[in-house]
């Protein structure tokens with residue numbers, strides 16, 4: 001039996017994917033959303049900086065988007081992981097066959113990848129369970145709520161210097177070099193000029209609210225902690241399709257043009273998976289751009 005066919009399959013049903021689907025839904029195109037339900041901010045209780053939703057539960061923002069999208073009868077949804085994709089070039093254009101982890105295959109003329117990124121957190125006991133609660137990555141998202149208190153940066157590499165200097169607008173900053181940050185004289189002077197305290201030593205664990213425990217037994221209680229983890233593609237689909245990746249400051253992301261088309265014909269990408277910088281607002285803007293471009297490509301193929 002041939003797989004059920006749609007105009008568009010969107011893989012990833014979070015902010016970027018939902019937003020990509022919206023203009024297509026309103027153009028009465030048939031759409032299948034496939035989503036594994038693992039938003040990058042799933043440990044977070046309040047998302048900040050997204051106009052109209054500042055301070056709301058990010059799960060509720062995504063759920064409202066999903067509810068509004070599924071009100072269009074031409075949109076279908078599968079809770080599943082898209083594991084495999086096959087591209088077939090037909091006489092009348094591209095066709096994609098996606099196979100999910102439940103063994104079901106589906107097909108479409110266009111594919112949107114809104115599959116997000118995964119943060120590779122440093123392997124420090126106590127850090128992962130505080131991720132998005134008292135340990136953060138983005139000052140614009142979570143700095144304000146620290147009320148100009150004592151802030152720690154857990155060093156992961158050169159970017160931690162940049163992050164420490166920025167964070168001085170949000171509190172009194174200590175940079176834990178953690179055997180990962182080698183400061184040259186210029187950097188040390190710049191940090192000093194911004195009032196950053198440099199704390200050498202290896203971070204052994206994170207305890208209590210946001211207490212950094214060093215391997216020599218020192219304990220520093222902070223209001224909040226920041227870390228700049230490496231990020232990687234959540235999904236293997238971009239690689240299976242042969243999408244070109246670009247290297248950003250935190251890791252790689254899918255290269256797209258200004259319309260969010262990848263360099264694989266018929267494949268579009270949006271949100272964190274296809275940008276160097278990340279937020280709900282940019283994921284939603286990116287997704288909408290991708291959705292409009294996909295529609296145009298279907299009309300003017």
Ligand SMILES: Cc1cc2nc3c(=O)[nH]c(=O)nc-3n(C[C@H](O)[C@H](O)[C@H](O)COP(=O)(O)OP(=O)(O)OC[C@H]3O[C@@H](n4cnc5c(N)ncnc54)[C@H](O)[C@@H]3O)c2cc1C
Nearest residue numbers: 012014015016036038040041048082116141271272279280
């Ligand atoms: C700790 C933390 C706090 C943050 N706080 C804020 C904040 O306050 N404000 C803000 O603007 N931004 C914040 N962000 C950033 C924000 O979470 C991201 O920019 C946003 O989630 C990106 O949306 P997205 O749709 O591109 O990807 P995601 O939200 O990560 O969604 C990707 C979706 O694709 C699905 N998926 C992936 N692969 C597959 C597959 N093969 N098959 C099916 N489904 C798949 C995933 O399961 C997931 O549902 C925060 C991030 C972190 C880590």
